[in-house]
Amino acid sequence: MAFTAADVKTLREMTNVGMMDCKKALVETDGDMDKAVEWLREKGLAKAAKKAGRIAAEGMAYATVENGVGVVVEVNCETDFCAKSELFVPFVKDIATCVAENAPADVDALMNCKYPGKDLTVAETLPEKVMSIGENLQIRRFVRFPENTSVAYVHAGGKIGVLVNLIVEGGIDATQIGKDLAMQIAALNPRFWDKSDVTEDVIEEEKKILVAQMDNDPKMASKPQQVKEKIAAGKLNKFYEENCLLQQAFVKDGSVSVEQYMNAAAKALGGSVKFVDAVRFEKGEGIEKKQEDFAAEVAAQMNMGK
Helix, strand or coil: CCCCHHHHHHHHHHHCCCHHHHHHHHHHCCCCHHHHHHHHHHHHHHHHHHHCCCCCCEEEEEEEEECCEEEEEEEEECCHHHHCCCCHHHHHHHHHHHHHHHCCCCHHHHHCCECCCCCCEHHHHHHHHHHHHCCCCEEEEEEEECCCEEEEEEECCCCEEEEEEEEEECCCCCHHHHHHHHHHHHHHCCCECCHHHCCHHHHHHHHHHHHHHHHCCCCCCCCCHHHHHHHHHHCHHHHHHHHEHHHCEECCEEEEEHHHHHHHHHHHCCCEEEEEEEEEEECCCCCCCCCCCHHHHHHHHHHHCC
C-alpha cells in the first residue's frame, strides 16, 4: 500500500512522533495507518501516541525579543496546572528561541529545526517532552518579526502574548511606548490596527447597520434615504474609535488617542515612532474544548443495557 507526504503528516499529528520515524513506520507497515501507530508504540512511543488524541486547549502564549528578532508563539497542553509547570514553561521558551534563530516558514518547517542545545530536531524532541511532562503537547502557531524594533508583552503568565513592531527613529528607546501599545492590544483586542486597514465591505456593512437603526428610530425614520446615508458616514468615526487601535482612546489617558499618545511620547524622547504591525495570541482561542456530560453518558449506558 503506497502512502503520501500527507499520510506522514497525519501520522505525526496522531502520534506526536517525528516525521522521519512516522515515514519509517509507514514504510515498515506498507502504508497501513493503524499498523503504523502500533509499530510506533512497539518502538517505545506508546505514551506519546496514546495522549495525542486528547484535546490540548490550555498552555501558553509567549512573546519575546531575541537578538533583535521578535517572536510570539502559542504552545498548548491539556491542563492549566501543566501550563505553569517547571517543565512546560522552559519548553515554550525554547520553541520561541528556535523560531527566532531558524526563521522557519511554518510549524511543519519548525518541527524539522534543531531543538536548542540538542542534536535532535523539534519533532524528535516533542515525544520526549510529552512523556516527561505527561500531557499531550501541540505547537500551534507562531509569528516572527525580523525587521524594525519589536516589543514583547506577556499578560497573566501566558494567557495572552502580544508582539508589537515599530519603526523607531532618532535613536530613542521606545520600549515603554511599545509596551503601552501591547497592553492596549491585550486589553481591548482591536479588530484593526488603523482606520486605513478597514476594508470597504466592512465600511458598507457598518453604514447599512447605522441606516437600519435610523429606519427603526421614530425620530429619524421619516428622513430621506440620502440624508440617513450621509449621517451614517459621519458616524463612522465612532466605529473607528471603537475598533481601530490607533484611533482608540488610550487606556492610560482617555483624553488622547493611542496614535496621539505614541506621537507625543516619541517626540518627548526626541525621536519618532511609526506603528508597523502587531500580533495578539490568546491561548486556546478557537480550540473547541471537550465538554464532559456525565448525565448524558450515564443515560447512554443505561439505554445500551435495554
